[in-house]
Amino acid sequence: MLEFGTTPDATAPTDLIKDVTDATFMTDVVEASQTTPVIVDFWAPWCGPCKTLGPQLEAAVTAAKGKVRMVKVNVDENQQIAAQLRVQSIPTVYAFHEGQPVDGFQGAVPESQIKEFVNKLAAMSKEDGGLGEALEAAEEMLAAGDHDDAAQTFAAILGEEPENAPAMAGLARAHLAMGQTDEAEQLLSTAPDKIFNAPELEAIRAQIELARQAESAGPLAELQAAVDANPDDHAARFELAQALHAGGDVEQAVDNLLELFRRDRTWNDEAAKTQLFTIFEALPPQDPIALNGRRRLSSMIFA
Numbered sequence: 001m002l003e004f005g006t007t008p009d010a011t012a013p014t015d016l017i018k019d020v021t022d023a024t025f026m027t028d029v030v031e032a033s034q035t036t037p038v039i040v041d042f043w044a045p046w047c048g049p050c051k052t053l054g055p056q057l058e059a060a061v062t063a064a065k066g067k068v069r070m071v072k073v074n075v076d077e078n079q080q081i082a083a084q085l086r087v088q089s090i091p092t093v094y095a096f097h098e099g100q101p102v103d104g105f106q107g108a109v110p111e112s113q114i115k116e117f118v119n120k121l122a123a124m125s126k127e128d129g130g131l132g133e134a135l136e137a138a139e140e141m142l143a144a145g146d147h148d149d150a151a152q153t154f155a156a157i158l159g160e161e162p163e164n165a166p167a168m169a170g171l172a173r174a175h176l177a178m179g180q181t182d183e184a185e186q187l188l189s190t191a192p193d194k195i196f197n198a199p200e201l202e203a204i205r206a207q208i209e210l211a212r213q214a215e216s217a218g219p220l221a222e223l224q225a226a227v228d229a230n231p232d233d234h235a236a237r238f239e240l241a242q243a244l245h246a247g248g249d250v251e252q253a254v255d256n257l258l259e260l261f262r263r264d265r266t267w268n269d270e271a272a273k274t275q276l277f278t279i280f281e282a283l284p285p286q287d288p289i290a291l292n293g294r295r296r297l298s299s300m301i302f303a
Contacts, residue, residue, distance in 0.1 A: 017058050020071040022080040028071050033096035037121040039070040042082055042092040049108040050091045056111050057093070060118040067125035067133070068118055093117075097124050116141065116149050123156035131157055131164065138170055147177045163192050169200035173207070181211050206282035214246030227256075234260055234267045238275070245279065254279060254293045262300055273297070 020028045020040075029038050041057055043050035054072065061070040075082045075090060085094060085101070095103040095117070102124075103117070119141075123134035134157055141150035154171035157164055168191055175184035185208050188201055195201060220243045226236035237260045245253035254276065261272040276297055283290040 015069070016066065017061060017070045018072070020073055020078075022078045025071075025073070025078075025081045029096050030099045032069060033100075034098055035125075036066070037068050037102075037124050038096045039068060039118070039121065040085075040094040040096060041070060041072045042075050042085075042087045042090050042094075043072060044074060044076050044090055047090050053091045053093075053108050053114075056114050057118075060115050063115075064118055064122045065133070067122040095121050097121070116146065120149065120153050120156055123153045124160060131161060131167075135164075135166055135170065138167075142170065142174055142177065147174050150174045151178070163194050165191075165195040165198035165200045168195065169198075169204050172201075172204040176204075176207060176211060181208060181215075184208055203281055203283075206278045209278055210245060210282055213242050217243040217246035220244065220247060232263060234264055238268070238271060241275065250279065250283070251289050254289055258293065258296055258300070261297065265300070 018028065029040055032038050039057060039061060041050075041054060043054060057070060061068050073081060075087060089106060091108065092106045093104055094101045103121070105113075105117070109117075119134065119137035122137070123131070125134075134153060138150045138153035138157070141147075141153060151171055151174035154167045154174060157167040158171065161167065168187065172184040172187050175181070175187065184204065188204060188208075191198075191201055218239050220240070223236055223240040223243055226233055227240050230236070237256050241253040241256040241260070244250075244256065257272045257276050257279075260267065261270075261276070265273065276293060280290045280294060
């Protein structure tokens with residue numbers, strides 16, 4: 001583990017992490033942040049928490065592979081810049097982007113929060129190749145349930161590349177995960193023409209349609225009882241499939257729609273087939289339920 005005042009990891013670029021002074025702050029932070037976000041870590045040799053936070057920041061910055069840079073300011077030796085930025089206690093961390101402070105925190109924070117802090121900044125970087133890893137980081141946040149942080153990262157990527165379909169789809173999925181269906185729908189309505197019909201966005205539109213259906217899904221037990229009592233009650237079976245999907249049982253929803261299609265493919269203007277396609281579009285392309293369901297539907301259509 002590195003200690004403050006020592007040389008950064010030899011595997012990192014020599015200018016990735018450096019000490020700065022009042023005299024070099026403008027060049028190494030304000031000007032440098034025009035293309036690459038710069039983290040400014042205010043520390044002092046006598047500060048205990050600084051000795052833990054500093055190496056954690058350095059490790060996260062090094063892992064970002066040049067998409068974020070870091071400078072260290074010894075407040076004992078550089079009181080002018082610390083005063084200008086109103087640093088009242090240490091450790092204090094600021095993030096600069098395009099010459100302006102855009103984020104920051106005070107005191108020791110969990111290592112997971114440090115990584116998220118750096119990942120969000122990496123999404124703002126203009127360095128080549130930064131967006132792919134930022135997208136991956138945002139997807140990991142979303143999968144881990146960190147919906148707000150994921151949304152901020154996806155939004156930052158879109159700020160740099162408005163026609164990035166995966167980022168727009170990711171931001172919409174983050175809204176859906178937070179129950180913000182209207183926001184997700186509004187976001188997709190503003191998609192640039194170039195990506196408006198991108199597969200990623202079509203998948204989210206299907207998810208939004210299913211989320212809308214879930215809001216008015218009927219009581220599962222009653223619908224199941226109605227279908228058990230009369231297997232040819234197509235309306236009840238269709239509503240049962242909607243309720244099953246709303247409850248997270250996608251496979252059973254697909255099974256009931258396939259059974260409805262088998263019994264009467266033309267019912268309600270082929271509503272079963274339309275609903276199946278909506279579910280398939282909302283699932284990942286290689287999802288087993290989607291693959292199996294498509295095969296079964298095709299065998300019925302072309303039988």
